[in-house]
Amino acid sequence: MSDALLHLTVLGSATPYPSMDNPCSGYLVSSGDTRIWVDAGSGTLGPLQRHVRLDELDAIWISHLHADHSADLLTAYYGALYADIDLAAPIPLYGPPGTADRLAGFLTHTPARSPVESAFAISELHDGHQAVVGSLRLTTRAVSHGVPAFAVRIEAAGTSLVYSGDTAPCPSLTELAGGCDALLCEAESARAPVEGEQVHHTPEDAGDTARAAGAGRLIVTHVGRFLTPRQAVARAAARFGGPVDHAAPGTTFAIGRADS
Helix, strand or coil, X not given: CCCCCEEEXXXXXXXXXXXXXXCECXXXXXXXXXXXXXXXXXXXXXXXXXXXXXXXXXXXXXXXXXXXXXXXXXXXXXXXXXXXXXXXXXXXXXXXXXXXXXXXXXXXXXXXXXXXXXXXXXXXXXXXXXEEECCEEEEEEECECCCCCEEEXXXXXXXXXXXXXXXXXXXXXXXXXXXXXXXXEECCCCCCCCCCCCCCCCHHXXXXXXXXXXXXXXXXXXCCCCCCHHHHXXXXXXXXCCCEEECCCCCEEEECCCCC
């Protein structure tokens, strides 16, 4: 492991469903011994286990409850309670309002409600929510996705990573990302909608958000089916002068450097 203060490992970045070699949105953010599963999209629990067991996680953070960001919470529930995992305590889970009831609604098959809280200690996010998880500080802002949705800034000793979740360009994301070392930003849309509400970034929008925020680097993720990663990176780079990468599955990005 490098001497970076933060490590971002891409478990998956596909949307709206997994491809043969790319699960949906999910990331492992780590610093020292602290490990957080950020978004639990379809298929991400498998590659997560290359790095950490469920009972070794310090927390889970969920941006919104669309399936391509949260569906693997369902299988994680079964793993945590009914398999080879022995939890000392429920896993802290930060998610949008209603997360517990949404999970219980899917998982309950008898008159008795499924014991979701035995697997997850759920805290509901709100605009401005803050939490400290091990060596990491998390600051959450509400963003613009047509449903309750959030972005997060994760900091360790002055080094910062900001994850957009799913959102249209919005002031709260730009403010949250101000001066960050790395912005992990969705670039789902090939073009902005002509009619109706915009709920995603285009690659150009991602570049504009990174530039306006003064981000140190941009990592585009959640690239839609009508774009290739190469196209998304090139289009974002035309609007942002810093380094631009794609969140390819299996990649680990080192962010910031510890003092020597």
